[in-house]
Amino acid sequence: MEQALVTIPLTKLAIAFIPVVLVLLILARWSLPQKRTLHALVRMLVQLLLVGYVLSYLFASDNAWIIGSLLLVMVLFSTYIALNNIESPQKSLFSSAFLAIFISSFIVLFVITQGVLHLEPWHQAKTLVPLAGMVFANGMNSVSLCGERFYAELNRGEPYQKSRNIAFKASMIPNVNALFAVGIVSLPGMMTGQILAGVSPFIAARYQIMVMCMVFASAGLASAIFLVLNKAKPQ
Incomplete structure (x- = not known):
């Protein structure tokens, strides 16, 4: 009989922070900056604990407007984070990054949810929100990487196509x-x-193949759209 995934008590969860503390001690010992790391850890902890309550409400909701609004907020935050590492004087960069993530994510999510999973209704939060999070995150990272490198190459005097x-x-x-x-x-x-939850590795592998195709495509499309949208803009 396959063992079901157990609920982790908060007291046990705290044990996971022991190796994290070791890394923080290394930073302190080597006189390296710790403020940003501590901020990131605290933010991660608070965000994930809060999102558990939010997702519990969303999964019980059948309101397409609420789910759609959440996805829009996720895209906006993804766009903002993606631009953190891009140095460019263009004021319209936010719109091109937003469109790149939004369009690429819509294409990929439509193919996956309607073509592969046949999601019914389309706004089924328990499936759509986690998948959308993966797609948005990959689009965000891709735009951030390509944008940073793109403008670095342009600043070096390289032509648009090579950049x-x-x-x-x-x-x-x-x-x-x-x-x-x-x-x-x-x-x-x-x-x-899925394996930890007791799903057969053969079934889990199929879902992982779907996810790998999904994140690869979302990253590639987001980068391509962002670069094309910035072709005609003055540098």
Whole structure:
């Protein structure tokens, strides 16, 4: 009989922070900045605890407007975070980054939820929200990587086409590496979670293949759209 995934008590969850504290001690011992790391850890803890309550409400809701509004907010935050590492004088960069993430995510989510999963209704939060989070995150990272490299190349005096190609290739490195490593070096999040929950590894592998295609496509499309939208803008 397969063992069901147990609920982790908060007291046990605290044990997971022991190796985290070791890393913080290393930072302190080596006189490295700790403020940003501590801020990130506290923010992660608060955000994930809060999102548990929010998602519990959303999963019980059948309101398409609420789900749609949540997805829009997720795209807006993804766009804002993606631009943190991009240095450019363009005031319209936010709109191109937003459109890149939004359009690429819509294409990928439509194909996956309606073509692969046949999600009914389309706004079924328990499935749509986690998948959308993966797609938005990959689009965000891809736009951030390609944007940073794109403007770095332009500032070096490279022409648009060469800058575009270099930036696109750089933005796809993490996803291409993930394709090589999956199943050999790592078992990604969805597959690991399903196996821990007692799902057959054969079924979990199918879902992971779907996810790998989904994140690869969302990253590539987001980068391409962002680069194309910034072609005609003055540098």
